[in-house]
Amino acid sequence: MRILGISAFYHDSAAALVRDGQVIAAAQEERFTRKKHDPAFPARAIVSCLEQDGVRLSELDHVVFYDKPFLKFERLMETYLAFAPRGFKSFRMAMLVWIKEKLFQKKLLVDELTKIDAGFDAQRQLLFTEHHQSHAASAFYPSPFEEAVALTMDGVGEWATTSVGIGQGNRLELTREIHFPHSLGLLYSAFTYYTGFRVNSGEYKIMGLAPYGEPKYVQKIYDHLIDLKPDGSYRLDLSYFDYCTGLTMTNAKFAKLFGGPAREMGAEVTQREMDLAASIQVVIEEAVLRITRSLAKETGIRNLCLAGGVALNCVANGKILRDGHYDNVWVQPASGDAGGALGAALAAYYWHKDQPREADNVHDHMQGSYLGPAFAQPEIERRLRAEGAKFEVLEDDALYDACAEALTNDKAVGWFQGRMEFGPRALGGRSIMGDARSPTMQSVLNLKVKYRESFRPFAPSALAEEASEWFDLRGVDSPYMLMVADVLEEKRRTMTEEEQALFGIAKLNVPRSQIPAVTHVDYSARIQTVHKETNPRYHAVISRFRDRTGCPVIVNTSFNVRGEPIVGSPEDAFHCFMGTEMEVLAVGNCLLRKEHQDAKLARDYKNEFELD
Numbered sequence: 019m020r021i022l023g024i025s026a027f028y029h030d031s032a033a034a035l036v037r038d039g040q041v042i043a044a045a046q047e048e049r050f051t052r053k054k055h056d057p058a059f060p061a062r063a064i065v066s067c068l069e070q071d072g073v074r075l076s077e078l079d080h081v082v083f084y085d086k087p088f089l090k091f092e093r094l095m096e097t098y099l100a101f102a103p104r105g106f107k108s109f110r111m112a113m114l115v116w117i118k119e120k121l122f123q124k125k126l127l128v129d130e131l132t133k134i135d136a137g138f139d140a141q142r143q144l145l146f147t148e149h150h151q152s153h154a155a156s157a158f159y160p161s162p163f164e165e166a167v168a169l170t171m172d173g174v175g176e177w178a179t180t181s182v183g184i185g186q187g188n189r190l191e192l193t194r195e196i197h198f199p200h201s202l203g204l205l206y207s208a209f210t211y212y213t214g215f216r217v218n219s220g221e222y223k224i225m226g227l228a229p230y231g232e233p234k235y236v237q238k239i240y241d242h243l244i245d246l247k248p249d250g251s252y253r254l255d256l257s258y259f260d261y262c263t264g265l266t267m268t269n270a271k272f273a274k275l276f277g278g279p280a281r282e283m284g285a286e287v288t289q290r291e292m293d294l295a296a297s298i299q300v301v302i303e304e305a306v307l308r309i310t311r312s313l314a315k316e317t318g319i320r321n322l323c324l325a326g327g328v329a330l331n332c333v334a335n336g337k338i339l340r341d342g343h344y345d346n347v348w349v350q351p352a353s354g355d356a357g358g359a360l361g362a363a364l365a366a367y368y369w370h371k372d373q374p375r376e377a378d379n380v381h382d383h384m385q386g387s388y389l390g391p392a393f394a395q396p397e398i399e400r401r402l403r404a405e406g407a408k409f410e411v412l413e414d415d416a417l418y419d420a421c422a423e424a425l426t427n428d429k430a431v432g433w434f435q436g437r438m439e440f441g442p443r444a445l446g447g448r449s450i451m452g453d454a455r456s457p458t459m460q461s462v463l464n465l466k467v468k469y470r471e472s473f474r475p476f477a478p479s480a481l482a483e484e485a486s487e488w489f490d491l492r493g494v495d496s497p498y499m500l501m502v503a504d505v506l507e508e509k510r511r512t513m514t515e516e517e518q519a520l521f522g523i524a525k526l527n528v529p530r531s532q533i534p535a536v537t538h539v540d541y542s543a544r545i546q547t548v549h550k551e552t553n554p555r556y557h558a559v560i561s562r563f564r565d566r567t568g569c570p571v572i573v574n575t576s577f578n579v580r581g582e583p584i585v586g587s588p589e590d591a592f593h594c595f596m597g598t599e600m601e602v603l604a605v606g607n608c609l610l611r612k613e614h615q616d617a618k619l620a621r622d623y624k625n626e627f628e629l630d
Contacts, residue, residue, distance in 0.1 A: 023363030032356035033063040049586035076137030084358035085149035149175025156361030157325035158185035172326035173203035188375035211267035214281030228299040231292030250309030314343035336502035351498035352441035386552030390438025422562035432603035444576035446556030452573035459535035470580035478536035479574035581627035597623025
């Protein structure tokens with residue numbers, strides 16, 4: 019039985035193909051169109067998934083859309099009626115879009131799917147799930163667990179913003195919800211907007227900025243913005259927000275509460291923004307901990323699965339794990355709307371078709387999240403030659419040695435290997451690597467390769483079998499870079515009194531450990547544990563680096579510049595290589611060195627993409 023899931027029309031459109039319960043392929047549309055967070059119908063992602071399994075669209079048992087458009091339209095209408103006559107301008111703009119496109123989404127889906135395959139039969143094949151049903155299914159069904167609590171937290175689906183499900187075997191029952199307009203995701207996004215970053219794109223910047231600040235506004239948030247109960251249920255004071263009826267997230271009352279207008283995008287980040295980021299991070303962590311503790315006590319279940327945009331807050335995830343109320347915490351690596359495509363397909367297979375499910379409580383079913391397309395070596399060589407690239411073709415061992423040597427010489431190395439990752443994190447398939455021991459690597463990568471804000475931290479990739487010698491992982495793996503762990507005390511550097519007295523961005527350039535390029539200012543790291551079983555080539559190159567240096571940890575950042583989707587093809591990789599100060603690129607077994615390339619092929623990547 020083959021089932022295709024689709025998410026589309028809001029942000030991060032994607033497709034995922036499931037065969038007999040096994041995840042065969044999954045990809046985001048942005049990787050093909052090169053438009054970050056592309057919301058368009060995911061035609062190219064669909065074709066990619068079908069090609070990977072050698073199947074036609076008309077041959078599938080079902081195609082499943084990840085939410086129900088009419089329920090979303092109902093929420094929109096009820097919200098505007100509740101606030102009328104406020105927000106008429108926003109209402110008018112929304113209605114034009116809905117009447118033109120979204121209200122007739124089923125027809126739009128059928129039209130687009132028929133373009134891919136004229137034999138597609140909507141009457142027989144097309145199904146719809148609810149948004150949070152899709153998220154919960156993406157969390158529980160691929161997890162290792164026979165039984166688990168499935169917690170979904172995001173901005174909003176149709177109505178739900180927070181939902182709880184109980185998964186047992188192939189059954190997943192949603193037991194309770196908190197509804198729009200009360201939303202932890204929208205609360206966090208309000209601060210994203212207010213601190214001058216883009217909503218649905220810059221939330222992770224708030225998380226990265228938080229350690230530079232002091233949480234001085236926490237009580238003000240509790241007193242004015244959110245009524246947080248002991249069990250984690252909550253309500254927002256909507257008089258401070260404008261997202262129900264307006265064109266912005268916050269209003270003048272919010273600005274007055276925090277002492278001034280929102281920061282203009284691109285303006286200097288000040289201590290106020292750092293303190294606001296620290297404060298909302300503390301509040302979100304406390305809300306999530308209250309919810310998860312309450313659910314653990316109520317259900318007695320010791321496994322927790324997470325999905326939804328809030329589940330990408332890896333700092334909060336790490337605190338849930340260390341809190342000790344669960345033995346195991348598993349987070350869907352594509353927790354945002356892209357993962358809804360996968361959840362929709364799995365919900366149809368297990369929930370709708372009532373198919374059996376196997377779980378061993380150890381191994382998940384995401385295949386390391388390496389679910390996108392791969393390129394054969396002859397195809398890589400053909401594509402690179404067509405771009406004018408100069409390269410040498412090396413055997414595996416020689417390639418690993420050359421990349422490890424480049425890393426030890428403080429060079430930034432592009433790494434394009436195997437199947438593309440599904441989800442927002444690069445996990446060693448489409449990554450840029452660096453030496454974690456280098457005190458300058460963070461600033462070099464931010465300013466000369468990624469072209470992004472200097473405060474942004476980088477993540478470590480560590481050999482799974484040696485990671486616990488460097489990070490406080492409490493005996494668990496973090497293969498999807500969705501858990502934050504502290505660098506162990508014995509690997510830290512003792513700071514001087516002057517260094518300890520620094521505030522804000524002044525903390526940035528102070529080395530804190532033996533791996534300063536991946537140690538954030540609070541000694542934390544967003545760790546990825548690399549497993550030989552799921553990514554043998556990435557494991558091999560890190561092993562060669564370890565053999566040379568004694569350090570089993572490297573810098574891993576996504577292969578793109580700010581505002582660009584992660585590279586999806588050998589051509590994308592070469593263009594990014596030629597548009598940045600990256601020195602070495604490995605695509606399959608092709609090794610490219612910057613000094614050997616035709617200078618006429620250089621690109622101005624700093625200004626090529628719209629800033630996120």
